[in-house]
Amino acid sequence: MSRNLILGAALSSLILAAALISFVWTPYDFAAMNIPEKLQTPNARHWFGTDHFGRDMFSMIMVGARTSIAVALVAVGIGMGLGVPLGLAAAARKGSWLDEVIMRGNDLVFAFPSLVIAILITAVYGAGAINAIIAIGIFNIPVFARITRGAALSLWEREFIMAARVAGKSDARISVEHILPNVVNLLIVQGTIQFSLGILAEAGLSYVGLGAQPPTPSWGRMLADAQTMVSFAPHLALIPGLAIIVTVLGLNLMGDGLRDWLDPRIRAARA
Helix, strand or coil, X not given: CCHHXXXXXXXXXXXXXXXXXXXXXXXXXXXXXXXXXXXXXXXXXXXXXXXXXXXXXXXXXXXXXXXXXXXXXXXXXXXXXXXXXXXXXXXXXXXXXXXXXXXXXXXXXXXXXHHHHHHHXXXXXXXXXXXXXXXXXXXXXXXXXXXXXXHHHCCCCCHHHHHHHXXXXXXXXXXHHHHHHHHHHHHHHHHHHHHHHHHHHHHHHHHCCCCCCCCCCCHHHHHHHHCXXXXXXCXXXXXXXXXXXXXXXXXXXXXXXXXXXXXXXXXXXXX
């Protein structure tokens, strides 16, 4: 097991633990304002200091982790749940009208970044975490569709697939029973990468006011609130910024480690 995987799993577990613990305990009520104690630097009572309303930053970071993980996890689930079947169907019908429709649809979605999709959705339904999930999830669909199709195409010419066809299995059954198990490792690695990108996307959407809305804490909105106070209260920007960096770094390291661990060719080369 590589050092990247161990370090990435440790950092990711730390953030996940903070998010899970926040459901049952935080040092202070994350929404409780205490104006006399506003803008305190990190100290024994408030480990990460307080913001301009006197709210405890450590408690807000814990709940913000919960928000970021939930948005990114559901969004990646949407992308994988819809993108993988589309990719399998496109590979099974390579060169057909179905393949063409799916891939051109992917190109169309790729033309609109998640931020643009979020703006379109919020213009109709308003800002919020649910709409951020939908926007990020829609952007993830073509990513998983392309990855799945590319990996599946190389398998359709293999001997065991030809044997399955001779046995009378349909393309749909072959895709589920033979193709999908052979691409699942690649999907796990890509899912980890997309999860880290989902964290960044959620922070970006919250930064511009399109993500989770008050009073729910969000790392991106904490950065937006801190931008006018960096000169005299830098901890307001440094702490949520570091939380994002640690989370994304941990997930990327874990994805890199998983790729090395799950790919037998890389393991053989290092043996």
